[in-house]
Amino acid sequence: MDLLLQLLLEAILLGTFYAFLSLGFSLTWGVLNILNLAYGSLVVLGSYLAYSLFNAVGVDPIVSLPISFAVGFVLGLLLQVSFVNRVIKLEPFMVLILTFGLDILISHTLNYFFKADIRSIDVPYAEGSFIVGNLIVSEVKLLVFLLSLILTALLFLFLRFTWTGRAIRAVALDVEGARLVGISPERVFALTMGIGTGVAFLSGNLYGILQGFTPFDGGLLTVKAFLVSVLGGLGRVESALFGGLLLGTMEIFVSFYAGESWKLFASLVLMILVLIFRPRGLMGGKYYGEA
Amino acid sequence: MSGKVLDVSDLRAGYGDVEILRSINLHVGDGEIVAIFGSNGSGKSTFLKVVAGLLRPWGGSIRFMDEHIEELSPEERVRRGIALAAEGRKLFLGMSVEENLLLGGWIRRDRVKENLERVYEYFPQLREKRRALAGDLSGGQQQMLSIGRALMSEPKLLMIDELSLGLAPAVVDRLAQIILSIREREGISILVVEQEVSLALEISDRAYVFDLGTIVDEGSSEELLRRDSIRKTYLSLM
Numbered sequence A: 001m002d003l004l005l006q007l008l009l010e011a012i013l014l015g016t017f018y019a020f021l022s023l024g025f026s027l028t029w030g031v032l033n034i035l036n037l038a039y040g041s042l043v044v045l046g047s048y049l050a051y052s053l054f055n056a057v058g059v060d061p062i063v064s065l066p067i068s069f070a071v072g073f074v075l076g077l078l079l080q081v082s083f084v085n086r087v088i089k090l091e092p093f094m095v096l097i098l099t100f101g102l103d104i105l106i107s108h109t110l111n112y113f114f115k116a117d118i119r120s121i122d123v124p125y126a127e128g129s130f131i132v133g134n135l136i137v138s139e140v141k142l143l144v145f146l147l148s149l150i151l152t153a154l155l156f157l158f159l160r161f162t163w164t165g166r167a168i169r170a171v172a173l174d175v176e177g178a179r180l181v182g183i184s185p186e187r188v189f190a191l192t193m194g195i196g197t198g199v200a201f202l203s204g205n206l207y208g209i210l211q212g213f214t215p216f217d218g219g220l221l222t223v224k225a226f227l228v229s230v231l232g233g234l235g236r237v238e239s240a241l242f243g244g245l246l247l248g249t250m251e252i253f254v255s256f257y258a259g260e261s262w263k264l265f266a267s268l269v270l271m272i273l274v275l276i277f278r279p280r281g282l283m284g285g286k287y288y289g290e291a
Numbered sequence B: 001m002s003g004k005v006l007d008v009s010d011l012r013a014g015y016g017d018v019e020i021l022r023s024i025n026l027h028v029g030d031g032e033i034v035a036i037f038g039s040n041g042s043g044k045s046t047f048l049k050v051v052a053g054l055l056r057p058w059g060g061s062i063r064f065m066d067e068h069i070e071e072l073s074p075e076e077r078v079r080r081g082i083a084l085a086a087e088g089r090k091l092f093l094g095m096s097v098e099e100n101l102l103l104g105g106w107i108r109r110d111r112v113k114e115n116l117e118r119v120y121e122y123f124p125q126l127r128e129k130r131r132a133l134a135g136d137l138s139g140g141q142q143q144m145l146s147i148g149r150a151l152m153s154e155p156k157l158l159m160i161d162e163l164s165l166g167l168a169p170a171v172v173d174r175l176a177q178i179i180l181s182i183r184e185r186e187g188i189s190i191l192v193v194e195q196e197v198s199l200a201l202e203i204s205d206r207a208y209v210f211d212l213g214t215i216v217d218e219g220s221s222e223e224l225l226r227r228d229s230i231r232k233t234y235l236s237l238m
């Protein structure tokens, strides 16, 4: 019983981080209709940014969160304006190729500068763990969980209640309808790419706090973001939470009972099952427009 | 101002390399209600799309409040005062009625409260349904929402595509009443595409008849109602 509770706790802590991680990916998917294969590498880029800020300048990894978002946001805008806007008019396949190329570019550039050694950001005030009842709570996991939860809530409120958030959802639902009320979809695309990449960098910052990382973690993180999006159903913050918790639960239980190496395999099997039987996801939400 | 809110001359447009509109000359005066009717596929919706900026013209000129707008984006045209309640309505079906209206006020965010109140006065049903999803509304309510959303931008020219299509007669009567009172109270110009010719001529001051992408007839609505050719072809009256 205690073991079960412990595993559930781990699942919730990890799953909430996965939920936040996936939001940037599913937002650009829902609004721009592109699968960003470079997403995971952008996350890792965020990890190295936070790592460098911490080690070179001594910026606390929580203080660096706004910086991470800002840098990611600007990078996303630039990417959209310089590449994606041009290629998006071509076939979706070309966008896949573009983001795939970007993924390789980022991971190899990181490898060139930082080498493949595992790096980590050590938060001095959250190194240990404490005990509640019979449960062991790791401070660093709890910290990342709380930050993920807060950031997810902020994104939810932004999309739901601000004018800009509303415009993003409008474009996701009907591009021409958005034009008819005076919204420029091109601007919303750029903004969404900015926010999506900002969220990738924030996730990277958290990822760096949570565990060690290397330049080549991106591919796996993209798969996770994709899984959460597909499991939950694309296009709602609530769906991402659901998908994240599901993936977290599965990973924790599978690695405990079957072994670490079965984790990815089980995820992929689950994803294939969902794509076959519930292609709109288990929650069935559709894009970021739905109320 | 010339007295013309919209002044289109020699307009040509099409899709790909298929020409649909050939030399359209049409104007809408200040405070006027102008109707367009004509057979299916004659280019009425295409015309409204070109005026709204969703489709680029091949040639000719479009002047709005005496300024050329051919090169402007749809967004900029909304800002200048052109609103389109489009064919297929283009509502945000997954959002609530109120959110659709709020988005209609995207370019008039400073006055969104007043405008919302104004739209709810025209369409009390929308106020009752304000939390419902746009996708769950009846056809008539969706048409009201589409017109209401267009009004939220405080247009000088309101364009409505297929006012009565698919709606029950009682709903159509109400909508016609509301259109007239909108003109009365807002003093705006209205360009309406309406297949039901008797309705089109009843609510409008002037009308144009489209056929195969050209204007084959035009005149004051009263005069057109009396004209034999119109009565025979479109009103099935002898």
Ligand SMILES: Nc1ncnc2c1ncn2[C@@H]1O[C@H](COP(=O)(O)OP(=O)(O)O)[C@@H](O)[C@H]1O
Pocket: B015, B020, B038, B039, B040, B041, B042, B043, B044, B045, B046, B047
């Ligand atoms: N998006 C489009 N692409 C290609 N052809 C179109 C498109 N929309 C309309 N058409 C064609 O243009 C012609 C005029 O259509 P439309 O303007 O919708 O007519 P109406 O509104 O008068 O019924 C029709 O022949 C139609 O098939």
Ligand SMILES: [Mg+2]
Pocket: B044, B045, B046, B087, B161, B162
């Ligand atoms: Mg039409």
